[in-house]
Amino acid sequence: MPHIENSPEHATSQTSAQPSAGLLDTRYQVETPEGIDLTLRPAGLVPRALAYSIDLIIRGVVMGLMYLLLGMLGKLGMGLGTILLFLVTWWYMVLFEVLNQGRSPGKQWMGLRVVHDDGTPVGWPASLTRNLLRFVDILPMGYTFGILSCLNSPTFKRLGDIAAGTLVVYREEKPQPPILPEAEAIRAPFALSLKEQRAILGFAERANGLSKERRIELAGIIAQQLQVPAEQAEHRLNGIAHSLVGPR
Amino acid sequence: MRLTEASVAIRPRSNWEAMDLGVLLARRHAGLLMASWALVTLPIFALLCLVFWDSPGIAMFVFWWLKPAYERLPLYILSNCLFGNTPTLKQALKAYPRLLKPQLLASLTWRRLSTTRSFDMPVMQLEGLSGTARSQRLAVLGHKNTGTATWLTVVGVHLEMALSLGLATLFYLMLPQQLELDWSWQSLIAPGQNDWMWLEHLSNGLYALLLIVWEPVYVACGFCLYLNRRTALEAWDIELVFRQLQQRLKGIAYALLLGAGLLFSQLPGTAMANPELKASSTSAELTSGPHLTPDPLGPHAERLQKQALSSQAAQQSITQLLDKPPFKNPETVTRWRLRDEADANKEEFTPDPDFLESLFSGLKTLGKLWESMETLARVFSVLLWAGLLALIAWVLWRYRDWLSTFTGRFGLPQRPHKLPPSQMFGLEVTPESLPDDICREVSQLWEHEPRAALSLLYRALLSRLLHDYKLALKSAHTESEVLQLVASLQQPSLEQFSSSLTLHWQNLAYGHRLPPATAKQSLCNSWRQLFEPGVEA
Structure with a gap:
């Protein structure tokens, strides 16, 4: 229907009516029975590969040292070494997870952790499943299937993760209290949605990371709506941010 | 560039997350990216193979070296896809020669081995910067991202190796049994043997194939790193929301001016009572000091004044309702409690220094009193305990018999003892209900009341079965079931007697047919033989 495509009003009203539909995002929402949305951030191939390499190096070093020590014990040492090999191969990841x-140490280093699909801590069955099925991911050589599955899954799951129902996510760091530029708290002259409040707070918090020109430009966008000249818009926005944060 | 049309959620992310977004972006446009990449690289690869047929290594190296040139196409596609105008395959391929022109030499020579290639490329291609401007821009953008971009390249190198190894193994595994060649490792490794040339070309081909999958992802990851850096530096996310806010408020203004919400009726957020909002914004500005005056827009302000149920009336009725059960259940509890010693002291206490002495002396006397009280209390407690013990001893003595039987019964664990039923078929079967000499009674009754006689005999039998033979009869058993149980006792004479008696009894009871006269004697005799042998003798 070409006449619809040609009318700009229609197009804009459509885009603004559904601003967030189909936007590509790395976040993964889980709704709890209480109706609370938990936001998880699944980790992709590169950090996971690096975490795995770190674990591999640690295991290699441990095995090398132990073999050196056990090598002195002769046949007994070889037997113990074999048991150790079994433990390190099959239980290193499971026990740590x-x-x-x-x-695991590698995941800790990269700021990752394994959870169930619903965000609950990973348990024995899931951890065992996902680590035993590593051998499917390794097939036919060098984690080929795992890599392809990870690239193809929207939540970056390898085959073991799909089978066990687990997810590798970025750990949540403790949020720092925001540092806002000095300003007197002012109430916003219009009602603000949560998203808009966050944007104004973000503007104030990230002021140090932005250049002065950029700050003036950004504040200038809604200077008219704030009913102040463009030069004072930034100060006004900081004031609104203070009123949003509240007294501390 | 219009941020409102971005097809990805714009917000500052960590660098790793930005790369993950790149994977998702490449995945969304996978078909276009892979097809265009294949259409560009595979002919070049074929050409290189033909030219360097005798030395596959060189063909491979040249193909690999030219990677930055191919990468410009996925970047072009991705940058267009980001803001919604996805090019078709044809458009993308048409645009490709134009993309190749700027700084191709630099890309393929001194910048070829840069580990941050994927991150630097957008600066050159999308911002069109070169020379010092480019390096300055990179210095600004690079800041913390070069590390991540380098890791991306490092992981990418290993990933290419792993994937080519995996593909080669897969290929080898897929060879049919009949084609199983005599591949020894020595002949594979040994150089200069032309027999294995095709194998090398094959592995090169596998590499070209795996790049179709991986390179778009690599370019997308670098592109998203670049985007993320610019998002953080220029606060794109904030600009986006501010623009939307501006649009929204503008919409409100228009609605106010036009007085008709027809045009923007589809917009969310404009359906509110806007005129009030706009009018009150000026007054809010005048009284800018927060929390001094009650805010006309605040939650406690009165609303819905012109309606039947104003906000105030609603609040009142809500409070009333909440004060009543089941929301509130007030309860008055009155009970006695001891007055605390400490409380008494507190009441006496005054900060007067003169009074302190008397207080101390008072406290001392109180302490003395307390000591004497303590001895008294001790005596009382001893008496009370003695009384309690005496009471317990008396109770034990008083009920010693009862206790001994009680404990005797419960002393040993006994099997649950089932009492035999006292009635079967409505007949009393307890031994007490039977006369002493059954046979005589039966003989007397037989002439006039044969029914009573037979019933007496039958319940006597049941009673004996229950109490002498300890047969587990239940009141739910039928006559034939009783007979089966009797059969299980394996006493032929008893069984015979029981069956003939039961037959006669059933005939009489249900069929109203009198037993023959001879039956009386035989039954009585059998009874005597079975149960009263002493009398018979």
Whole structure:
């Protein structure tokens, strides 16, 4: 229907009516029974590959040292070494994941952790499944299937993750209290949605990271709506941010 | 560039997350990206193979070296896709020669081995910068991102190796059994053997194939890193929301001016009572000091004044309702409690220094009193405890018999004992209900009341079965079931007697047919033989 495509009003009204539909995002929402949305941030191929490499190096070093020590014990040492090899191969990841809040040392280093699909801490069955199925991911050589699955999944799951229903996510860091530029708290002259409040707060918090020209430009966008000249818009926005944060 | 038309959620992310977004972006446009990449690279690869047929290594190296040239096409596609105007395959391929022109030499020579290639490329291609301007821009953008971009390249190198190894293994595994060649490692490794040339070309081909999958992802990851850096530096996300806010408020203004919401009726957020909002914004500005005066827009302001139920009336009725059950259940509890010693002291206490002495002496006397009270209390407690123990001892003595039987019964664990039923078929079967000499009674009754006689005999039998033979009869058993149980006792004479008696009884009871006269004697005799052998003798 070409006449619809040609009318600009129609197009704009459509885009603004559904501003967030189909936007590509790395976030993954889980709704709890209480109706709370948990936001998880699944981790992609590159950080996971790096975390795995770190774990691989750690395991290699541990095995090398132990073999050196056990080599002195002769045949007994070889037997012990074989047991150790089994433990390190099959239980290193499982034990760390279950007992250390889903973090093997490599994942800890990269700020990752393993959770169930619904955001709950990973347990024995899921961790065992995902680590035993590593051998499917390794097929036919060098994690080929795992890499392809990870690239193709919207939440970056390898085959073991799909089978076990687990997710590798970025750990949530403790949020720092925001540091706002000095200004007197002013109430916003119009009602603000949550998203808009966040944007104004973000504007004030990130002021140090932005150039002065950019700050003036950004504030100038809504200077008219704030009913101040463009030069004072930034100060006014900081004031609104203070009123949003509240007294502390 | 219009941020409102971006097809990705714009917000500052960590660098790793930005790369993940790149993977998702490449995934969304995978078909276009992979097809265009294949159409560009595969002919070049074929050409190189033909030219360097005798030395596959060189063909491979040249193909690999030219990667930055191919990468410009996916970047072009991605940058267009980002703001919604996805080019068709044809448009993309048409645009490709134009993309190749700027700084191609630099890309393929001194910048070829840069580890941050994917991150730097957008600066050159999309911002069109070169020379010092480019390096300055990179210095600004690069800041913390070069590390991540380098890691991306490092991981990418290993990933290419892993994937080519995997593909080669897969290929080898897929060879049919009949084609199983005599591949020994020595002949594979040994150089200069032309027999294995095709194998090398094959592995090169696999590399070209895997790049179709990986290179778009690599370019997209670098592109998203670049985007993320610019988002953070220029606060794109904030600009986006501010523009939307401006649009929204403008819409409100128009609605006010036009007085008709027809045009923007589809917009969310304009359906509110806007005129009030606009009018009150000026007054809010005048009284800018927060929390001094009650805010006309605040939650406590009175609203809905012109309606039947104003906000105030609604609040009142809500409060009234909430004060009543089941929301509030007030309860008055009155009970006695001891007055605390400490409380008494507190009441006496005054900061007067003269009074302190008397207070101390008072406290001392109180302490003495307390000590004497304590001894008294001890005596009382001893008495009370003694009384309690005496009471317990008396109770034990008083009910010693009862207790001994009680504990005797419960002393040993006994099997649950089932009492035999006292009635079967409505007949009393307890031994007490039977006369002493059954046979005589039966003989007396037989002439006049045969029914009573037979019933007496039958319930006598049941009673004996229950109490002498300890047969587990239940009141729910039928006559034939009783007979089966009797059969299980394996006493032929008893069984015979029981069956003949039961037959006669059933005939009489249900069929109203009198037993033959001879039956009386035989039944009585059998009874005597079975149950009263002493009398018979």
